[in-house]
Amino acid sequence: MSEALLPLAGVRVADFTIHAAGPFSTHVLSQLGAECIKIESLSRPDAFRKPHAVYGRMTAATFDQVSANKLSVRLNLKKPEAVDLAKRIVALSDAAAESFRPGVMGRLGLDYKSLREVKSDLVMLSLSSSGQCGPDSHFAGYAPLFGAWGGLGWMSGYTDGPPVEMRHVMDHSAGYHAVVALMAALHQRRRSGEGQYIDLAARDVASAMIGDALLMASLGEDPVRPGNDDPRMAPHGVYATANTDRWLTIAVRNDREWRALVGVIGTPGAADDPRFASAGARLRNSCSLDQLITEWLQHLDAEATAQQLQATGVCAHPSWNMQEIADDPHLRQRGALTEVHDPSYPGRLAVGTPARFSRTRDVGIRRETPELGQDEDYVFGELLGIGARQRADLEQREVIM
Template sequence: MTEATGPLQGLRVIELGVLLAGPFCGQILGDLGAEVIKVEPPGQGDPLRQWGTVKKDGHGLWFPIVGRNKTCVTIDLRQAEGQAIVKDLVREADFLLENFRPGTLEKWGLDYETLAAINPRLIMIRVSGYGQTGPNSPKAGYASVGEAMGGMRYVMGEPDRMPSRAGISIGDSLAATYAAIGALAALEHRHRTGKGQIVDSAIYEACFAMMESLIPDYHFGGYIRERTGSFLPKIAPSNIYPASDGMVIIAANQDTVWRRLAEAMGRAELADDPRFLTHVARGEHQGELDGLISAWSSQMTIAELEACCEDHGVPCGRIYRAPDMLADPHFAARQAIVEVDHPQLGPFPMPAVFPKLSATPGNVRWTGPELGSHTEAVLRDLLGYSPDKIAHLRTSGVI
C-alpha cells in the first residue's frame, strides 16, 4: 500500500458524514496525508457509492474519488454498542468529522462535551446546512438551499430565466473546504494550547463568503446584483466571445490589457476612444464593446484567437470539457489528473491533490474502498478488540 507523503501524516480523522460536504472535507485532509477512518452504516454505506450519471460495471464513479485514501468501516451509530466503538476510536483521534443534522450526535450521546472528556485534544469538525446555532440550525439543509440562502443561486444564470445552478455541488464543496481550513486553524491552536475545539462550517455561510461586495453594495447604494449570464456588469471586456469554430473567453478589463487587446484587434484607436478609455467608461458601454470584440473574434478560429491574444499578452482561453482536459499538455505537465488503480475497474483517472506543496506534497494512495472492507482490521489492530467481541458485534448488526 502506498504510504502517505503529505504534511498531515500521523494525524487521525474519524469521518462520520455521508454524501458530499463531510466526505469532501475528509478527502482534503486525507489527500494531505491524514489517516481517515470513514464510518458508514452497515449494509447500505454512503449513498455516494451509487451516485453519478455514469456507472462502470455497476460501480458509481463518485465514491472512488471522495472515498480515496480512507479506510472504511461499518458501525451502526444508532446502537449503544456502535456509539461505544466511536468513543473508543476518539481516544486516539485528532479530528472527528460529521455532517449530520445538528442535534443528531447529541441524540446519540456523541456530543462534543462527552467526546472532549475522553480526549480533550479532539477537534470536532461539523458541517451542516445552517450551522450549529440559530433558528434554522435544526432544519434539513441541502447544498441547493444553502446556495440559495447564501445569495449564490440568485446571481447564477441568464437575466430572463429562473436562477440556474453551477452544474456541480458547489455549496457542499465550499463548506467542506472552509471546514478543512478551520480544522487546520484549530490544529494550530491546539499546538499552542493543547486543547481541541469545534469547527462549525455552514453551507449557506460558505456560499455567502464568496459574495464579494453584495452586502455593502446594497447597504450604501441600494444596488442588488442580478443575473447577467456570461459577464459581470461594469467589468469589461471580460466575456465569452464567438470564434468561427467555437468560443473563447477573453479577459481584458484592466486598462493596460484592454489597450493590448485593441492592438491585437487592429483597432488601437479604440483604446483612446472616450467610450472605452477607462474601466468606468468601458463598463458604461459594455454591450457596445462586446459587440465590437465579437465582430472581430468571429472571423478567426479558436487557435488563431489564442495565438493572437498570446502574442499581445491578453488572457484568452478555451471553454474546457473533460476531453480537452485529458488531451491538454498543461494538465499533463502539472500532473493535474492522476491515474490510480481501482481493484475492479483498473486505471481510474481523477483530479490530483491540490494545492501542490513543494516539500510535503499530498498523494492519492488508493481509491475509495469497498463497504466495510477495513472494519475487522480497525477493531482488531487499532482498538484491540478480541475475535469474540468482533463476532458478537457482527452478529448483533452493530458492524
C-alpha cells in the same frame, strides 16, 4: 517519500461525514497525510457509493473524488455496542467530523459533549446546511440550497436572466472552509492543549462569498447579477466563435492590452474611438464593445485566436470542456489529475490536490478507493485490539455490518 513526512502525518480523524461537502473536507485532510477512518455501514453506506442518476452518473465514480486515501470500517450505529466502538475510535483520534442534520449525532450518543468524555482535547467539526443553532438550523439541504439560501445563486447568472443553481462549487467551498477551520483548531490545541467544537454552516459559506453585494445592499443599493462582467475590466466575457459550442474567454486589464486587442481585431479607428479610449469609457460602453468582439469572432477559430491574443499579452483562452481537461498533459504532469483504482472498476481519473509541496511530493491520492469495511483488520484489530472471535460475534449480531 515516507508518509511520515506528509504535512498532516500523525493526525487521525474519525470520519462520520456523508455525501459531498463533509466527505470532501476529510478527503482534503487525507490528501495532506491525515489518517481518516470512514465510519459507515452496509445498511447506511455513504450515498456516493451508489449510482447517482440525479447527476447523470450511473456508476459510483463520484466516491473517488471524496474518499480515496481513507480507511473504511463498518459500524451499525443503531446498536449501542457499535456506538461504543465508534467512541473508542474517537478516543484514539485527534479530530472527529460529521455532516448530518443537527441533532442526529446527539441522538446517537456521539455529540461533542459525549465524545469529549472519551477524548478531552478533541477537535470536532459539524458541517451542516444552516448550522447547529438559530431559527433555521433544523432545515436539511444540499448544494443547490446552500447557494440559493446564502445569496450566491442570486448573484450568479446574467443580469437579464434568472439566478443560477450552484451545485458542487458549494459542496467543495464549504469543504475547504471546514478544512481551514479544523486545521486552525488543531494548531490552537497544539499551543493550548485544549480542543474545541466547530459549527460550520454551508449557507454561511455562500453568504461569505458575496460580501461586496451584501455591503451594497446594506447601503441601500440594489446589487444585480453581473453575468461575466467585471466592475473594473472591459471587455471581460465569454464569446462565441466559428466553432460549434466553442467559446473564447477574453479579459482586458488596461489600455495597453486594449490596444493590443485592437491590433489583432484590425478594426480601423477602434483604438481612438472615444467610447473605448479609457477603462471607464469601455465600462460605460461595454454592450457596444461586446458587440464589436462578437462580430469579430463569429468567423474565427477559438484556439488559434486565443494563441494569437496570448502572444500579444492579452488574457484569452477557450472555455474547455471536460474531455479537454481530462486529456490535458499539464494537469496530469502536475498531479492535479490522477488515476485511482478499486477492485470493482478499471482505473479512472480523479482530482488530485492543487497544492505542491517542495519537501512532500506524495501529497494527494496515495491509495485506492476503499471497499466498505476493507480496513477493519487494522482499525478493529490493531488499533482497538479486538480479536477474531469477538469480531465474528459482533458481525453475527450486526454490530459490525
